[in-house]
Amino acid sequence: MTKVAIVGIVGLPASYGGFESLAENLVCNKSDNISYTVFCSAGNYPEKIDYYNGAKLKYLPLSANGIQSVPYDILSLIECLKLKPDTILILGVSGCIFLPIFKMFSHSRVITNIDGIEWKREKWNWLAKKFLKLSEFFAVKFSDVIVTDNQAITDYVKQEYGALSSTIAYGGDHAIRNLDIKQSKYEYALGLCRIEPENNVDKILEAFSKVNERIKFIGNWNSSDYGKNLKLKYEDYNNIELLDPIYDLDSLYEIRKNCKFYVHGHSAGGTNPSLVEMMHFGIPILAFDCVFNRYTTEDKALYFANESDLVAKLNGYPNEARLNEMALAMQEIAAEKYTWVNVVRKYEGLF
Template structure:
């Protein structure tokens, strides 16, 4: 039996983001010879389960996000010294400044997913970026295995650190609800993301204003001044529906099933879970033109880098081309982005 401790997520059951969905599905599809111990934030779980999906849950009384994430991860690693797991799977780099000490005091194999070059994100201050870059360098130097979720990030690790890495993306098939009733396609496009500048939210909204196609845009509009300003500016447009966050998979399944296509504005972060989830629905994908998105979609989606370009491809792409793109997206998703495949790839890193 291989004991694997997982550090760096809010916890499971998944109620937050991509890493949490990853851990939920790693535990769901794990082999019989893997025993997971998942560190969870007690701040996020009023009801504290002792086990979930066969995994043991250990709670830390701090938030797993923001500045507290550094201390949350470090405390989790300190607990691992006493738990003595065979493998320590670290998701994200916040607490990796502690890795040199951890390696001195633990014989555990360290596998780290460095996430999507977090230090490059616009939302961080100058000093936060410096800290995250330093933590990333510690992660790469002191881990036995580095996981990147996109080949573009893998190439960066090769160039920046001359370090071998394993590219493992995310599954998206959990978004498909078997036996659910699929309604006929409706006349709207769908976009779904955190409302941040790097996700090109304003670019997408402006393109739809110019094109007059209908758009449903789901996001956390009220979480920042940036989001509130966009919500106020575009809510009055007759063809744009500004939708507050939806986490219920049944509701999301209905919206994704009925839309004409998915518009993806992310420009950072490697392979984005929301993109691979959308690909499973066999809809045309309109993605911001960057190497991350081109790799994820194998250069077979439609790409834009300005409101005018998005407006033009929405209007001018033929139905035959859209059908071909839809088919390609589903084939790629079923080949590369299922949790059974992703789980097998993770488990090979534990050996």
């Protein structure tokens, strides 16, 4: 039996983001010879269960996000010194500043998924960026295996550190539900993401304010001044519907299934779970033009570079035959590359 500890997520059951979905699917689709311990942030789970789908849950009295994510991850690693798992899977680099000390006392194999190039994200101030860059350096130097979720980040790790990494993306097929839904009377585009500047939400909404296309945009509008200001500015447009976060996959399924096309504004972070989930629906995708999104969609989606380019794309959309061809390509890529069976098999190979 291979004992694996997962460090760096809010916890299970998953209800937060991509790493949580990854952990959930690793646990739910595991082989019989793998056992998991998952560290969870106590404040996010009023009801504290001991096990979830066979995984042992250990609760820590710190937040997994924001500035507390660093001591949260470090405390998780200290607990691992007692647990002595065969392998520790660290998701994100926040606590990797502690790895040089940890490796002096632990014989566990350390596998770190460094996420996107976190230190480049616009939301961090200069001090946070310096810290995250140092944490990334320690993650690459002191982990036994580095995992990246996008070929562009694999290339970055090779160029920046001269290190090899394993490229493993995310599955998205969990978003497909076995539901009989009503087809919507109205055609609309769909946006779905955390409301952050690097996701180009402002550019997307401004573009839609200038065209006749409708859009439903789902996100955490009230979590930042950026989101609140956008909501105030665009909520009264007749063709723009701003929806609060929806975590229920059945409810999301109906909205996704009925959209005309998906607008993906992410400019950072590697392979974005929301994008690979949407690719499984066989829906045309209009994505921000960056190397991450081009790798994920294999250059077969439509791309926009800025607000004016998006307006032009929305006003001059391809004909139905081209849209259907694009939608089919997205679905075929997703079925080949972005299923949880394949992702779990690759991680368990590393374990």
